[in-house]
Amino acid sequence: MTSKTIAQIRNEAAASLSPKRQQQWEQFLTPMPVAEQAVGLFTPTDDPVRILDLGSGSGILSAVTASRSASGSSVVAIEQDTELARASESSLRQVCDDVEVINKSVFDVLLDARFDRVILNPPYKKISPTVISTSGGGVKVTNLYTAFLVMAIQAMDDGGECVAIIPRSWMNGDYFKDFRKWMLNECSLDVLAVYGSRHEHFKDMNILQEIMLVKMSKRQQAEKVTVYAEASPVEPLEDQPHESVALKALLMGRDRIVRVRQQDPRLSGFKTMADQGLWVSTGKLVWFRNRDVLSDVEDPNGHPLYWSDNQNGMMTLHPVECDREQWVTEKADTRNIVLPAGSYCLVNRFSAKEQQRRIHASYLHSGVEFVADNKLNYVHQGTSRHTVPLDDRVARGLTLWLSSSIVDEWYRQVSGSTQVNATDLRQLPCPSKAQLAVLADSLPVDNDVSQSRIDETIGRLFSWVQAS
Numbered sequence: 001m002t003s004k005t006i007a008q009i010r011n012e013a014a015a016s017l018s019p020k021r022q023q024q025w026e027q028f029l030t031p032m033p034v035a036e037q038a039v040g041l042f043t044p045t046d047d048p049v050r051i052l053d054l055g056s057g058s059g060i061l062s063a064v065t066a067s068r069s070a071s072g073s074s075v076v077a078i079e080q081d082t083e084l085a086r087a088s089e090s091s092l093r094q095v096c097d098d099v100e101v102i103n104k105s106v107f108d109v110l111l112d113a114r115f116d117r118v119i120l121n122p123p124y125k126k127i128s129p130t131v132i133s134t135s136g137g138g139v140k141v142t143n144l145y146t147a148f149l150v151m152a153i154q155a156m157d158d159g160g161e162c163v164a165i166i167p168r169s170w171m172n173g174d175y176f177k178d179f180r181k182w183m184l185n186e187c188s189l190d191v192l193a194v195y196g197s198r199h200e201h202f203k204d205m206n207i208l209q210e211i212m213l214v215k216m217s218k219r220q221q222a223e224k225v226t227v228y229a230e231a232s233p234v235e236p237l238e239d240q241p242h243e244s245v246a247l248k249a250l251l252m253g254r255d256r257i258v259r260v261r262q263q264d265p266r267l268s269g270f271k272t273m274a275d276q277g278l279w280v281s282t283g284k285l286v287w288f289r290n291r292d293v294l295s296d297v298e299d300p301n302g303h304p305l306y307w308s309d310n311q312n313g314m315m316t317l318h319p320v321e322c323d324r325e326q327w328v329t330e331k332a333d334t335r336n337i338v339l340p341a342g343s344y345c346l347v348n349r350f351s352a353k354e355q356q357r358r359i360h361a362s363y364l365h366s367g368v369e370f371v372a373d374n375k376l377n378y379v380h381q382g383t384s385r386h387t388v389p390l391d392d393r394v395a396r397g398l399t400l401w402l403s404s405s406i407v408d409e410w411y412r413q414v415s416g417s418t419q420v421n422a423t424d425l426r427q428l429p430c431p432s433k434a435q436l437a438v439l440a441d442s443l444p445v446d447n448d449v450s451q452s453r454i455d456e457t458i459g460r461l462f463s464w465v466q467a468s
């Protein structure tokens, strides 16, 4: 009955947002099909529930929740925009008698842990690292949505449930490491539903990130997490393909990276890159801080400089025709950016959406000391403080391994973004150095080698496919 009216209030609010405020406060309002799917994740109950909506916008999320809850339920909605707070009030008054809309920032409201249902689609903006205080001390957040989530999780009563519409970025990478560890300690992760194609679901909101639904609850970790790796809002979630997986099978490493699929069993026999003694570091040249050492011409005492432009298929070429300087002058020697001569595998840190592969690895053998731009990662066998080049065969074998389809698939399951993080790569399953050297002997690192040859050679080497 009222759903349509709530949807109308949402659509009118969406149409009348001031562009400046929309940008500033990230007012991307949830469309009704996504709201219904999110609310559908709450466990049905005949008991009245206390509902909390953080950054409530038009109030769509808590209103749909309240419309499906027993009479006697109550809602607290917090929204800092006065117009939207008013819209929240109108939506909520239609479905619930006990409504409090607080027109403030969520960070200025003291909330007790008394809510049975917490729902939110928070702003997604990056912020400078901030520690939010919690009962156990504090948790470092680098993004508004995780700051909201920390508040949401703390507001749950025992047995309470929280559903959030958030980007997928918290599941991997270094920035969200502290949040992940805190969150997984604090509550049970119950459902993950990643929307495959992001544009479709927030069509009128121009959202570019990969969005997902997460359901958590204030109880012991559930035995199985329900995972929808490619959800769509057009049909009920329960009719869509999903897996029930023990949380352990989704978590990786000490940084608690959360995957959306169980690992391909063909990779289960391998240790991680870090455990194989292969360390991923980020190139040390930040160009705008080192403008004065960049050079278009070779300085006899300077060094070659590598950018992602120098990656050419599986090879790394130098110098190349591009609009970036190909050398640094000898002044670079005082800046702690120069790497020792030897063999490495370079990996891009950013890929374009349209690029076929996320990971672009290229083999580098440099007979002289060199510098790598910080948009490149480089793999070596030292530590985070000390770079030690790879054995040449290992560098070549690793380039082939990182160019395989199975590795690209693995990475896509770990990360929804086009960035390639060193933290994630360190958790990548990888053959031993000796096996990588054998791989290098089996196939040249050469741009004439096709993808299918790389995949077949690797498959044969590790007995995934029968030798013909």
Ligand SMILES: C[S@@+](CC[C@H](N)C(=O)[O-])C[C@H]1O[C@@H](n2cnc3c(N)ncnc32)[C@H](O)[C@@H]1O
Pocket (backbone or CB within 6 Å): 025, 026, 027, 028, 029, 030, 031, 054, 055, 056, 057, 058, 059, 060, 061, 078, 079, 080, 081, 084, 104, 105, 106, 107, 120, 121, 122, 123, 124
């Ligand atoms: C992504 S929108 C989602 C709105 C609504 N929950 C929905 O799903 O349609 C985030 C909302 O949070 C509000 N907001 C942003 N920062 C806030 C803050 N610090 N405190 C309260 N609300 C905030 C914005 O005005 C906006 O309405």
